[in-house]
Amino acid sequence: MQQALTRKLESFEPLSDQARWALNRLVLKVRQVGARQNLIQEGDKPDNVLLILDGFACRYKMLPDGQRQIMALLVPGDFCDLNVFILDEMDHSIGTISACKVVDVPRQAIDEITAHHPSIARAFWWCTLVDGAVLREWLVNMGGRAPDQRIAHLLCELLMRLEAVGRVTDNSYAFPLTQTEIADTMGLSDVHVNRTLRELRTLGLIHLKHRVLTILDVERLKAFCSFAPNYLHLRNTRWGERRDLSWPGTAKEG
Amino acid sequence: MSEQGNVETLIVLQPIAVDTASPDREGRLVIANGLLVAVLVRLDYPEHDNIGNWFLEVGFGRLQGKNAPTFPDLEDATRWLRRHLEAA
Numbered sequence: 429m430q431q432a433l434t435r436k437l438e439s440f441e442p443l444s445d446q447a448r449w450a451l452n453r454l455v456l457k458v459r460q461v462g463a464r465q466n467l468i469q470e471g472d473k474p475d476n477v478l479l480i481l482d483g484f485a486c487r488y489k490m491l492p493d494g495q496r497q498i499m500a501l502l503v504p505g506d507f508c509d510l511n512v513f514i515l516d517e518m519d520h521s522i523g524t525i526s527a528c529k530v531v532d533v534p535r536q537a538i539d540e541i542t543a544h545h546p547s548i549a550r551a552f553w554w555c556t557l558v559d560g561a562v563l564r565e566w567l568v569n570m571g572g573r574a575p576d577q578r579i580a581h582l583l584c585e586l587l588m589r590l591e592a593v594g595r596v597t598d599n600s601y602a603f604p605l606t607q608t609e610i611a612d613t614m615g616l617s618d619v620h621v622n623r624t625l626r627e628l629r630t631l632g633l634i635h636l637k638h639r640v641l642t643i644l645d646v647e648r649l650k651a652f653c654s655f656a657p658n659y660l661h662l663r664n665t666r667w668g669e670r671r672d673l674s675w676p677g678t679a680k681e682g
Numbered sequence: 683m684s685e686q687g688n689v690e691t692l693i694v695l696q697p698i699a700v701d702t703a704s705p706d707r708e709g710r711l712v713i714a715n716g717l718l719v720a721v722l723v724r725l726d727y728p729e730h731d732n733i734g735n736w737f738l739e740v741g742f743g744r745l746q747g748k749n750a751p752t753f754p755d756l757e758d759a760t761r762w763l764r765r766h767l768e769a770a
Contacts, residue, residue, distance in 0.1 A: 495749055607731070619737045619752070622730055623704040 433479060433531075436505035439592055439662060440558070441551035450541055451548065456531045461524050463604070467508065469521045476532035478508040483528030484604050488612070489520045498613040500563065501525075501605075503586070505593040509559075510538070510552050526604035554661070561659040570615050573653065576624045578614050580653035583634060587643055588657050603641035691715055691767050693760055695722070700739060706730075709739065710756065714767055720745050722759055725752065744769075 434451050437443060443451070458481065461467065467478055467485060480502045487500040487508070499520065502508055508522045524530075542549035565585075569578050590601045605613070611621045628634045633649045635642040643649050691714050698721070700709035705727040712720040723739040725732060735752035736759045738745070744767060753759035 493749070617737070617749070619706075619725065619730065623702065623706070623727065626704060626727065626729065 433505075436555070436593065437548065437551035440554035441547055443547050443551065444545070447545040447547045450545055454533065454537055454541065456533060458529055458531050461528045461530050463524055463527045465524050467522045467524065467528075467530060468518055470518050472518045473516065474509070474518055476534055477510055477538055478522065479531040479533060480504055480506050480508070481529040481531055484525040484602075485522060485528055485530075486525055486609075486613070487520055487522050496612045497615070498609065499566070500559070501586070501613065503589055503593065504595060507555055507559075510556050525609060526602070558659075558661050561661060565659045575614070575616050575620050576627055577653040578616075579610065579621065579624050580628060580633070580649055581655055582610075582614065583628075583641065583643060584646075584650050584653060584655040584657075585660070586641075587646065588660055588662065592660075592662050598642070599644075599646055600640055600642040602639060603636065604639050691764055693764060693767075695756060695760070702739065706737070710736075712763055714763070717743070719743055719767060720763060722753075722756070 433454075434443065434448055437451070456479075461483075463483075468474060470489065482504050485502040485506075485508070486498045487502070488496050488498045490496050502522070538552070542552060562585075569581050573581060586601065586603070587596060587599065590596045595601055607618050607621045607625075610616075610625075611618045614621065616624070625634070625636060628649075629636070631652075632644055633652060635644055649655075694713040695710040696713060698709045698711050699707050700721060700723050701707065702723055706723050706725055708724040708726065710722045711718055712722060720741045721739045722736045725735050725737055727733070732752045732754075735754055736756060737752045738748065738750040738759075741748050741750075745763070748766060750762060753762060
């Protein structure tokens with residue numbers, strides 16, 4: 429289980445042997461959570477940092493008229509807010525979409541491990557910054573792209589994110605979102621989502637069956653929505669090797 | 683719609699074909715007291731969950747951006763539209 433955590437962090441930041449050892453020593457509780465259950469709700473006091481090991485979850489808010497807006501999708505390896513425990517209460521809810529395996533990392537463990545291992549602290553920062561970058565891209569997506577490109581963009585993003593954690597086979601990945609959940613994520617109606625998925629299928633770009641999404645032509649789908657993966661800051665797509673790791677205090681870890 | 687007293691809004695549904703970039707094309711212009719306030723479209727594409735229902739394709743004025751359910755028939759749609767047009 430720690431491997432998921434280590435793998436995730438190392439996709440951002442090289443870790444020293446000591447850092448890896450410290451991560452492996454963390455005693456973490458894994459729990460199974462059914463589909464469409466709340467992990468934490470708006471107004472709750474956040475105690476632990478949640479890490480998704482398996483399944484899809486989302487961050488959402490409910491509007492007074494019952495409309496739901498999903499602001500983020502959390503896939504295996506994603507933290508539900510690393511620093512959220514610094515805040516007093518949740519300003520949004522986090523719920524599962526499919527059945528999930530979730531790890532609760534106690535806040536004290538996060539405090540201790542980051543105090544002793546700057547590379548882990550930096551990798552945690554990196555996670556938080558990337559979450560912010562993804563949120564910015566979603567804002568662009570919602571405000572600036574037509575519905576078909578908007579959905580195509582989400583599908584490209586999920587391909588990259590799931591590929592980074594080894595959840596893609598032959599450009600196919602588990603896609604547990606219902607049409608309504610896509611609608612809640614993309615700010616569209618169910619009807620528009622349905623029509624758009626149909627269009628993407630008709631164009632020969634995707635295939636969606638039994639909750640498995642296959643991207644039939646990745647390059648064409650990316651071109652269709654002008655997808656640029658820079659905002660994901662994944663190691664295999666960025667300038668990692670050009671990066672100056674000799675920050676003060678890093679002592680050439682990794 | 684600003685209506686005084688208890689005068690009911692006059693709603694007229696006028697058939698129109700709508701290009702939705704999908705097989706859904708049978709539509710109605712919704713005209714309330716002489717003003718175009720919405721376009722309804724019948725869901726004909728077989729993969730819709732609620733095939734045959736009427737969908738608020740677009741709303742204008744007070745109905746702009748409203749999330750509406752889909753309606754089993756035009757009477758239901760008209761009732762919903764009236765309620766939202768007449769809401770203070």
